[in-house]
Amino acid sequence: MKLEVATKIDSLDTQKTIISKIGELINFKNLEPGDKLPSERMLSEKFEVTRSNVRGAIQKLEFYGLLESIPQSGTFVANIGVIAMNGMIEDILKLEDPNFKSLVETRILLELKTVRLASLRRTDEDLERIKEALDAYEKKVLKGEDAVQEDLLFHLAIAKASGNSTLNNFMLIITPEIITNFEKYHVCDKSLSRQGIEEHNAIFDAIKKQDPKLAKQKMKDHFNVLYQYCYNIKKSS
Amino acid sequence: MKLEVATKIDSLDTQKTIISKIGELINFKNLEPGDKLPSERMLSEKFEVTRSNVRGAIQKLEFYGLLESIPQSGTFVANIGVIAMNGMIEDILKLEDPNFKSLVETRILLELKTVRLASLRRTDEDLERIKEALDAYEKKVLKGEDAVQEDLLFHLAIAKASGNSTLNNFMLIITPEIITNFEKYHVCDKSLSRQGIEEHNAIFDAIKKQDPKLAKQKMKDHFNVLYQYCYNIKKSS
DNA sequence: GCTTTAAATCTGGTTAACCAATTTTTAAGT
DNA sequence: ACTTAAAAATTGGTTAACCAGATTTAAAGC
Numbered sequence: 001m002k003l004e005v006a007t008k009i010d011s012l013d014t015q016k017t018i019i020s021k022i023g024e025l026i027n028f029k030n031l032e033p034g035d036k037l038p039s040e041r042m043l044s045e046k047f048e049v050t051r052s053n054v055r056g057a058i059q060k061l062e063f064y065g066l067l068e069s070i071p072q073s074g075t076f077v078a079n080i081g082v083i084a085m086n087g088m089i090e091d092i093l094k095l096e097d098p099n100f101k102s103l104v105e106t107r108i109l110l111e112l113k114t115v116r117l118a119s120l121r122r123t124d125e126d127l128e129r130i131k132e133a134l135d136a137y138e139k140k141v142l143k144g145e146d147a148v149q150e151d152l153l154f155h156l157a158i159a160k161a162s163g164n165s166t167l168n169n170f171m172l173i174i175t176p177e178i179i180t181n182f183e184k185y186h187v188c189d190k191s192l193s194r195q196g197i198e199e200h201n202a203i204f205d206a207i208k209k210q211d212p213k214l215a216k217q218k219m220k221d222h223f224n225v226l227y228q229y230c231y232n233i234k235k236s237s
Numbered sequence: 238m239k240l241e242v243a244t245k246i247d248s249l250d251t252q253k254t255i256i257s258k259i260g261e262l263i264n265f266k267n268l269e270p271g272d273k274l275p276s277e278r279m280l281s282e283k284f285e286v287t288r289s290n291v292r293g294a295i296q297k298l299e300f301y302g303l304l305e306s307i308p309q310s311g312t313f314v315a316n317i318g319v320i321a322m323n324g325m326i327e328d329i330l331k332l333e334d335p336n337f338k339s340l341v342e343t344r345i346l347l348e349l350k351t352v353r354l355a356s357l358r359r360t361d362e363d364l365e366r367i368k369e370a371l372d373a374y375e376k377k378v379l380k381g382e383d384a385v386q387e388d389l390l391f392h393l394a395i396a397k398a399s400g401n402s403t404l405n406n407f408m409l410i411i412t413p414e415i416i417t418n419f420e421k422y423h424v425c426d427k428s429l430s431r432q433g434i435e436e437h438n439a440i441f442d443a444i445k446k447q448d449p450k451l452a453k454q455k456m457k458d459h460f461n462v463l464y465q466y467c468y469n470i471k472k473s474s
Numbered sequence: 475g476c477t478t479t480a481a482a483t484c485t486g487g488t489t490a491a492c493c494a495a496t497t498t499t500t501a502a503g504t
Numbered sequence: 505a506c507t508t509a510a511a512a513a514t515t516g517g518t519t520a521a522c523c524a525g526a527t528t529t530a531a532a533g534c
Contacts, residue, residue, distance in 0.1 A: 011517095039485060052518060055486085065413030071486050072525040079417045083373075084386035091393055091409055096402040106403040113346050136320075149321035156328055165333040166343040170407055172328055176302030180316045248487095276515060289488060292516085308516050309495040478533080485526070489519105496515065503508075 011056075014049060016093055018057035021047055023089040027082060037067065037075040064092055100181050103174050108223050110171055111155060112216055117162035119207045119215040126161035127208060133157040134204050141193040148182050151193075154200055158207070195225065248293075251286060253330055255294035258284050260326040264319060274304065274312040301329055337418045340411050345460050347408055348392060349453055354399035356444045356452040363398035364445060370394045371441050378430040385419050388430075391437055395444070432462065 022043070031037070040058070044051040058075055061067040066085060069075045077085065118126065137150035152175055159171040199222040206215035259280070268274070277295070281288040295312055298304040303322060306312045314322065355363065374387035389412055396408040436459040443452035 041485090050519070058486095064409060065417075069486060070526095072523095073485060073527080075486080078413055079420060080413055081386045084390060084413075084416060087370075087386075087390040087393060088409060088412065091397060091405070094397075095406055095409070098403040098406065102401040102403040105401055106407070109346065109350050109404075133324075149318045149324075153321060153324040156324060160328060160331075164339040164342055166335040166339040166411065167346075168328070169332055169335065170343070172301060172325060172332070174403065175325065176315055176317055176321075179321060180302075183316060278515085287489070295516095306516060307496095309493095310497080310515060312516080476534090479531085481528105481530075483526105483528070485524100487525105488523070489521085491519085491521095493518070494515100495517105496513105498514080499510105499512070501508100501510080504506090 011053075014053055015057050015060065018043075018047055018049060018053055019061060019089060020093060022057060022061065023086060026077060026085055030082065031077050033077055033079045033081060035077055037077065039074065060092075061089075064088065098174075098177065103177055103181070104227065107171075107174055107178060108227065110167055110174075111158070111223070112219055114159045114162040114164070114167050114171065115203060115207065115215045115219040116212045117164055117167070118158045119210050119212045121163040122161040122207055122210070126157075130154065130157045130161060130204060130207065134200055137200060138197050141197055147193055147196075148179055151196065151200075152179055158203070161207070192225065196222070199225075248290075251290055252294050252297065255280075255284055255286060255290055256298060256326060257330060259294060259298065260323060263314060263322055267319065268314050270314055270316045270318060272314055274314065276311065297329075298326075301325065335411075335414065340414055340418070341464065344408075344411055344415060345464065347404055347411075348395070348460070349456055351396045351399040351401070351404050351408065352440060352444065352452045352456040353449045354401055354404070355395045356447050356449045358400040359398040359444055359447070363394075367391065367394045367398060367441060367444065371437055374437060375434050378434055384430055384433075385416055388433065388437075389416055395440070398444070429462065433459070436462075 022037070025031075025038070025043075029035075037043070037058075038046070040051050040054045044054045047054065058067055058069060062069060066078050066080060066088060067075055068078055080088070118130075122130075133150065133154040133156075137147050137154050140147040140150050156171060156175060159168045162168065199218065202218040203215060203222060206218050259274070262268075262275070262280075266272075274280070274295075275283070277288050277291045281291045284291065295304055295306060299306060303315050303317060303325060304312055305315055317325070355367075359367075370387065370391040370393075374384050374391050377384035377387050393408060393412060396405045399405065436455065439455040440452060440459060443455050
């Protein structure tokens with residue numbers, strides 16, 4: 001297990017080195033938006049790494065929108081000049097792993113927005129899906145079972161109803177880690193869940209009534225309890 | 238060009254199919270958190286696709302935190318039960334590509350938060366980096382040159398100073414596409430840039446003074462002009 | 475000298491074979 | 505029977521060879 005982790009970290013380290021070198025190359029060659037990068041084979045030779053490693057680094061830069069690979073043609077720098085490229089690569093390399101606090105902080109921010117947008121834009125279908133998630137949660141809680149999953153599916157249904165694909169995507173990205181941490185610290189125990197039903201209902205009603213202010217307030221109330229709970233955990237851990 | 242796009246879409250389509258089938262499998266076999274998935278080879282045979290395709294699908298699910306591959310051991314379902322797994326896979330498959338409106342909407346939301354956090358948490362180093370970005374922007378604008386890149390690096394410096402790695406990451410993800418769209422629609426022309434200098438300065442001063450309310454207000458002012466501009470573009474395009 | 479065509483080269487993507495570590499099975503020892 | 509050890513099978517990861525399409529080069533035709 002130790003070795004496995006070590007090799008994974010090593011692999012990430014070489015990837016970071018390659019990303020850095022690609023950045024230097026773009027600087028050195030003064031590559032403008034749309035210009036072609038040297039081929040993967042040349043880069044692997046130049047950097048003295050395998051082509052797989054080069055591909056990995058390029059894929060990461062592609063994810064962040066800095067490069068674009070076109071099959072049978074080449075890899076091109078995106079519509080971003082040298083200056084932004086440098087800044088962003090530096091930031092990407094220095095990016096820290098998300099911790100629980102940053103996740104919760106971000107989640108609250110996102111959801112106070114998605115619930116507002118959902119109340120404004122929700123279709124009848126959206127409302128139905130949210131209602132289903134709400135019922136599933138209530139049913140599970142009343143049976144006295146753990147309902148963390150149903151809880152978060154309710155929140156994801158709201159994110160979907162927001163009609164904002166970027167916010168929806170971001171919610172999907174952070175949700176699993178939120179769940180993991182919740183279960184790790186035993187957030188959302190049964191007493192909290194009981195209260196959760198009422199709070200969820202209040203949020204649902206506000207979305208149904210298409211009242212954005214009320215929706216946001218009810219979500220805030222919902223998070224207030226949760227945040228207190230998380231904060232106490234954090235201090236004691 | 239047409240063919241190239243077609244194959245990429247095809248490839249994504251098969252990946253979606255595989256993701257869906259993996260979801261069904263988890264349901265059918267009632268796999269709980271921590272359980273092992275069948276091996277990549279078995280899945281590729283069962284689904285009648287190449288192992289590469291299976292790997293791609295698994296990697297995507299790994300990105301969203303639903304699976305975890307451990308070398309020489311297997312692929313395991315994350316600490317998320319069947320119900321959340323189903324819901325999330327469904328959401329991921331239905332996720333739409335981000336459009337300009339959702340990007341701008343999300344950016345404004347994120348930045349009203351990062352600027353507030355930055356004013357509270359910024360170190361002296363952070364402040365210096367923000368100042369550097371500010372100077373670079375001003376210098377470029379006063380020379381009458383395009384300064385979209387420097388503009389966004391200023392905003393990224395603030396995101397970094399927020400001390401929230403998740404928010405910072407999200408800002409990095411949306412920034413390139415924002416830049417692309419800005420240049421596409423010629424947002425941030427020279428007249429706007431002149432005004433931008435003053436607005437950036439006001440934001441910087443508030444962060445320096447560690448005044449979160451003022452910082453947020455100044456950022457709001459800054460976006461107000463921008464949002465109007467973008468909205469007009471959207472209507473006319 | 476210019477255009478057109480064909481051949482050679484170069485590109486990112488894919489795949490089958492291989493690797494090292496793990497896990498399971500088998501068998502040996504007591 | 506139980507423990508231990510060793511060997512066989514299985515695992516995700518890696519790599520070198522291959523692929524099809526794009527690009528460049530060369531040459532042929534006029």
